[in-house]
Amino acid sequence: MSRGRDPARSTRELTDGVTVSTFEPGSNVLVRDSSLAGKRGLALALLAALPVDECPVVLSAATDPERLQRRLVDAGNADLGGRWYVIDAVQSRVDGERIACPDGGDRRTWYVASPGDLTGVGMSTSRTLSAVTETGNGPRILVDSLSTLLQYSSSERVYRFLHVCNGRVAAVGGVSIQVTHSDAHAARTVGTLAHLFDVHAGDDETVTVRTGGSSAASLPMGELLSNLTAMA
Template sequence: MNDARQLGTNVLVLAPSLSSVSTERCVEQVEALGPAETPILDLTFTDSPDRRIETWQRRLSTPPPAIEVVAVGRTRGSTDPNDGSVRYGADGRFGARTIDDPRDMTGIGIAVTETFDRWSAWDRAVVRVGELTTLLQYAETSTVFRFLHVLTNRLTEANAVAFFRLAPDAHDEQTVGTLFQLFDDAIRIEE
């Protein structure tokens, strides 16, 4: 895998559906880049914003300067309704946005862009993109490919180290191969 200090890297994490390896890899990168200087963007298709923020707070040795969660689809356990609003913790470091429709890839892209616009003071960020398998349930491979092409380019421009999780056993080889070409590196986890 690329050195943690090399910025603008998009990594495809091929792991079984129930694995938490993408979060573990993100934690390793945040720790390597300096947790006090590295904000975290977390796109989730399965967890509530509250749960993702709690996970980051629990796993990092030093609190990051900012955590932004974009929860896509109807997630459970959030204290806020899925109304697309943004909320911030008492200190302003933790934000969450919900996007009801997983097919709203434009909305997802806007949320990412707005987050990086707010984070212009930081040189780099770590991004976790949850289960791409869920996104592929709502859109054709070609649509997801185009969306990911734009998103990975945006993250490269923002000097982010991004981890995208895909369960390869849930897709045919052609789908995995098509998406694979969008990434700078890949990690395959066998369990």
């Protein structure tokens, strides 16, 4: 079930009367900075600052999902544990075994053999989105990370995957948050992928939000997180 946009819930005013989106349903967020910057922590904060009608989803291609979950608990978000959904493309590499069953058995965990299996990642993502929307909630999905996907597949394949993935998330009124190491890829590659996102967030504590067409506006990350938390 798709969720409609509620202007009172999803927009805020900036200076000069400019209204920008703050993660309204269907938003796609790119968190990018250097390899040493705290992107994952920032992305987790954005994942945790969700309203009550969204469920957290992690598509993990770089970090053990249980480790990410522990970081959310440590940050004081233990209540998210029971609403947690995972697409795990890491565990098979950690165990050194091929995952035979893509369904973890609880409709909350799906396994993919490798981050290079974008078809499997896409299928598991679709199943997860269906499981979340059947609860009447919307998904807020964290993809950790685009840089790992680019290590396994060409930029053209990753672009096509993101185009489809972001479209599926938007179709059900979800929010997509995706992490990339901007200094690990050619500027042209990062720039091309960036066109698929509405919001660009970096470790410089400033968020750039597209306001339509080629125009954009910026606001401090602290204000955005505070606003999102107030909406929850």
